[in-house]
Amino acid sequence: MSRVRELDPINLTITAEAGCVLARVQDAAAEAGRLLALSLASEGTAQIGGVLSTNAGGNATVRYGNAREQVLGLEVVLPDGRIWNGLRALRKDNAGYDLKHLFIGAEGTLGIITAAVLKLYPAPRESAVAMAAVRDARAALDLLASLQTENAEVVTSFEYLPRIGIEYVIRHAPGTRDPFDRVHGHYVLIELTSAREHAGLRVSLEKVLGAAVEDGRVLDAVFAESAAQAKALWRLREEMSDAQKPEGGSIKNDVSVPVSRVAEFIDTATARIRDELPGVRVVAFGHVGDGNIHFNLSQPVGADKDDFLSRWDHFTGIVNEIVVGLGGSFSAEHGIGRLKRATLEHFRGEVELGLMRRIKRAMDPDDLMNPGRVL
Numbered sequence: 001m002s003r004v005r006e007l008d009p010i011n012l013t014i015t016a017e018a019g020c021v022l023a024r025v026q027d028a029a030a031e032a033g034r035l036l037a038l039s040l041a042s043e044g045t046a047q048i049g050g051v052l053s054t055n056a057g058g059n060a061t062v063r064y065g066n067a068r069e070q071v072l073g074l075e076v077v078l079p080d081g082r083i084w085n086g087l088r089a090l091r092k093d094n095a096g097y098d099l100k101h102l103f104i105g106a107e108g109t110l111g112i113i114t115a116a117v118l119k120l121y122p123a124p125r126e127s128a129v130a131m132a133a134v135r136d137a138r139a140a141l142d143l144l145a146s147l148q149t150e151n152a153e154v155v156t157s158f159e160y161l162p163r164i165g166i167e168y169v170i171r172h173a174p175g176t177r178d179p180f181d182r183v184h185g186h187y188v189l190i191e192l193t194s195a196r197e198h199a200g201l202r203v204s205l206e207k208v209l210g211a212a213v214e215d216g217r218v219l220d221a222v223f224a225e226s227a228a229q230a231k232a233l234w235r236l237r238e239e240m241s242d243a244q245k246p247e248g249g250s251i252k253n254d255v256s257v258p259v260s261r262v263a264e265f266i267d268t269a270t271a272r273i274r275d276e277l278p279g280v281r282v283v284a285f286g287h288v289g290d291g292n293i294h295f296n297l298s299q300p301v302g303a304d305k306d307d308f309l310s311r312w313d314h315f316t317g318i319v320n321e322i323v324v325g326l327g328g329s330f331s332a333e334h335g336i337g338r339l340k341r342a343t344l345e346h347f348r349g350e351v352e353l354g355l356m357r358r359i360k361r362a363m364d365p366d367d368l369m370n371p372g373r374v375l
């Protein structure tokens, strides 16, 4: 199941089978002068079936939304062996319940996706990438608002990187370097793209960053002058997950809050966790443009790794309470699987859980589909 079945450049859709690797589908779209807007660090291995079943997000969610927003139609093998052919390539289709959304993000618990119709967009013809050192996380959010006021349609990525994350990357990812002459505490990586030629993206970015330098939100900025420089700046972000491994035990929290509350979340949770365990190294980074923070905790230097990791539930419990108190979610883009089933039970009320269980029972009464996951 690794065929691209159809590409319609006028309808702006591509129909791909579930076993297609995401990067290959992106390539097929690019060859036709189109863009598949789904992009994640794992795109070289992740397959369409997995990406849709996890409702993956990624670096362009701030502009295009999650996987769910890219899907127009699905073909699914149901638990009773029948095939649901919902491979419709329509932008408007209000004929009853929109069943595809049951399978997207269901982690394979309701059926097996075999193919999907995905949206395409005109391919970008201009881009501008910059990294800015910002005063703090609040200044980062103000900067995002300024960029969106200037030209919301072109803000494709807006990622937050803390100093500690940059240090980890420089230490552990060969060939990376700090693009600034001075050390700063907080950074954002910004990418603007446009399907128009001569869209003036660099000028827009300089204008917004210039104003932010004037009022102290931005302390310094570097612009990518070539594709190679853009790639080098992006590497600082993409290596951030792997660079945490050599630093010892790491407790992961993949959470989201409303974008306007990201700074409040980072400040509150950092203070609370540091009170609990002095010396813990908070590595809060990620897709703040869509409110998704990877709030990871590295063990204190020299601490016992197993002892630190044995407190996983305790620390994630503290973080999740803060997240939910701010109107957020304890699972932004990494799903539930087996690990977070109890957390789902704890935070989602009986009404919501009851509905989920009834849907599961109605569609998969014998619990054949990925048993033990999600519910």
Ligand SMILES: Cc1cc2nc3c(=O)[nH]c(=O)nc-3n(C[C@H](O)[C@H](O)[C@H](O)COP(=O)(O)OP(=O)(O)OC[C@H]3O[C@@H](n4cnc5c(N)ncnc54)[C@H](O)[C@@H]3O)c2cc1C
Residues within 6 Å of the ligand: 018, 039, 040, 041, 042, 045, 046, 047, 048, 049, 050, 051, 052, 053, 054, 055, 056, 057, 058, 059, 107, 108, 109, 111, 112, 113, 114, 333, 334, 370, 373
């Ligand atoms: C380095 C790295 C970076 C990542 N970055 C991001 C990111 O930025 N944003 C993000 O959201 N996620 C990210 N992820 C996680 C990402 O969601 C998954 O890697 C990817 O989407 C899953 O695809 P896969 O083919 O590997 O699926 P698998 O891991 O094989 O499967 C994922 C789940 O989907 C189910 N499944 C798989 N195929 C089907 C099918 N055909 N029908 C029904 N169910 C199916 C599986 O049973 C499983 O529950 C990242 C992962 C890595 C390793």
